[in-house]
Amino acid sequence: MKIIANGLIMAAEIAAVAGVAWLAWQFPFLFAAVSAALAFALGLGLEVARLKNELPFYFGSDAKGRGLLVPLVGVLEALFKGVIAGFAAILTFAGTDHDRLFWVALAFGVTVYAGAAMLRMLSINFDARPLRWGFFRLAPALGLLFSLGLGALVSGGFIPALSANDIGWKMVFDLPARPSLEQVSELFFQLKQAFDGFVVTVLSTLMPSAWASALGIVVSINVLAGFVAALYAAAIASVVRGTESRIL
Secondary structure, eight states: OHHHHHHHHHHHHHHHHHHHHHHHHHOHHHHHHHHHHHHHHHHHHHHHHHHHHHHHHHHOTTOTTHHHHHHHHHHHHHHHHHHHHHHHHHHHHOSSOHHHHHHHHHHHHHHHHHHHHHHHHHHHHHOOOHHHHHHHTSHHHHHHHHHHHHHHHHHTTSSOOOOHHHHHHIIIIISOSSOOHHHHHHHHHHHHHHHHHHHHHHHHTTSOHHHHHHHHHHHSGGGGHHHHHHHHHHHHHHHHHHHHHHHO
């Protein structure tokens, strides 16, 4: 029975990750709103809990105004991270190229699943708390993984790599006078991609091309999506571990 239950939990985990990726692919603006709300909701409790333990490290346990400062700063930080999550989600998934967005969503889903698996391993082996680790520690690692995945997709030809001339031509001749939000988002993605390529080109003059490509992945704007991936990885891993502890 434990094997069957564990298999069902893993299937539900994969289904949850696939559902998140599908939502991002099909309804990017709804996904951005959900991501912002999730970041704010999780942050309200987690930021306040963090500050309660962190402030005595800097100001002492009897710091004046602590009772007012902790919830105020916690709410502001949760609100800020909610805005960042929504912006990063729109930046990643809004656009008009449906085929490109499919591959982006696939890379995002793989990133979320890898994050959830990592949190599950940390929870089992080191008694780490998935929500806290995912919310505060996992975003940089998942951002690098996502950026690496997109770089591989571009190198493999699954996502077209446009030159600055191609983008300029589209801006002059293809973009309408009053573009939609999706068209602006698509243009911004292309500009972001061209900028990443420009950074790699500049770095290649200072170091070997392999090193420049690796560093370009690290400094890419795509790394921002790691914060969104970490939110869903933390939420999914927390539910999975809670379910496992109750029925296994």
